[in-house]
Amino acid sequence: MAEPGRGCPGLAPHVTVSGTHRGRGESSAEHHPLGDGAWLTRLRYTGLAAGSAREHRSTPAARIISVAVLTPGEWALTSRGAAIPADPEQPTLIALDQSAPFDFRGHGSGSAVAAHIGHARLTLSIETVHRGLDHLHPGLALYPVLRNHLQQLGAVAADAPGLLPTLATSTIALFRALLISAADEARGELPGRTPIATIERYIAEHLDEPRLTAERIAAAHSISARQLYKIWPAANGPLTGYITARRLERARLTLLTQPHLTIAEIARRHGFAHPTHFTHRFRAAFGCPPSAWRRGNRHPADA
CATH class of the missing domain: 2.60.120.10 (Jelly Rolls)
Incomplete structure (x- = not known):
């Protein structure tokens, strides 16, 4: 039944x-x-x-x-x-x-x-x-x-x-970007597709690359950096802040699921050229350095 x-x-x-x-x-x-x-x-x-x-x-x-x-x-x-x-x-x-x-x-x-x-x-x-x-x-x-x-x-x-709600934003962003990618491929290069959705997908696909700049993103979409800043929605926050926030969300997940990686390795893996810059940004976003966050959220079996 x-x-x-x-x-x-x-x-x-x-x-x-x-x-x-x-x-x-x-x-x-x-x-x-x-x-x-x-x-x-x-x-x-x-x-x-x-x-x-x-x-x-x-x-x-x-x-x-x-x-x-x-x-x-x-x-x-x-x-x-x-x-x-x-x-x-x-x-x-x-x-x-x-x-x-x-x-x-x-x-x-x-x-x-x-x-x-x-x-x-x-x-x-x-x-x-x-x-x-x-x-x-x-x-x-x-x-x-x-x-x-x-x-x-x-x-x-x-x-x-208990950490899952903090990872929801990155999960939804990845799924959204995948759907857009599949839909775009299915219909080809149609002129009516949303430029911001395409730009967000490009960012998601290249997020872990250190040289992901406004100029590079704009060039990939045949517009100027000035045009990119003009069309970027205020609801997303500043473009550089948006990229950094997405990187930090991915890095926080990796801190938990890849305990064998050092902080420096995780920083480089997620687009941060310098570990000190990564630590500074992580502390500003989450209230503690990545090493302390990892220790505080380590599963007892891993201690």
Whole structure:
């Protein structure tokens, strides 16, 4: 007997969850809040089915978009009538709109890490979201970046779940940029695409490069730096501050998930040419130097 999804945080009420005919439907799930209605789920299952049989009209505030990493295994997924191919050798990144028809069948045993995000938080039209979802594929530059990011979030959820809300902004920004990338590729170089969305995607793809300057960003989009500053939305904050904030968010996640890396290595990995500059910026943003933050958030097993 199918059970409604309303008992699972992050799942829309109309989503049903049940066992498959080839399994007992055993599963265990941990649900962690990301803030503003977004959730992260860590799932282990044996013989699990989930889905929605028809389109559900939803406002942007009620519509939930999910992105997940699924381990290789005996599973099948269709979304909006199209089959999503599974990689038999490595984890697969999938994404879907819970208000659209979808059907997941995990006949064997497997696991997943999934983020459930309100459509409104992506600040994209549903047409762009669906175009991106329909054309998501491993060849996109941000595909492995978001896949690895979600896997790291799963590790954070296991060791220090209280930190997850602080990482929500970077998670949503990566997912948004991936959707834009997939949608842009699907429709080609159409003149109507949003320039700021394209610029944000470019920043996300080159964020860890130290020489990511306004001049370089502007040149990549055939405009002047002055034009770039003029069209850059005030809601994003100053351009340099936006880049620094995104770098610090990634670095803070790496401090937790890559304990073998030194502070200097993490600084260089995330676009900071000088470790002292990284430490200064980190302290200003989070109230303590990166070394103290790492010690204070270290899992007991790692101490």
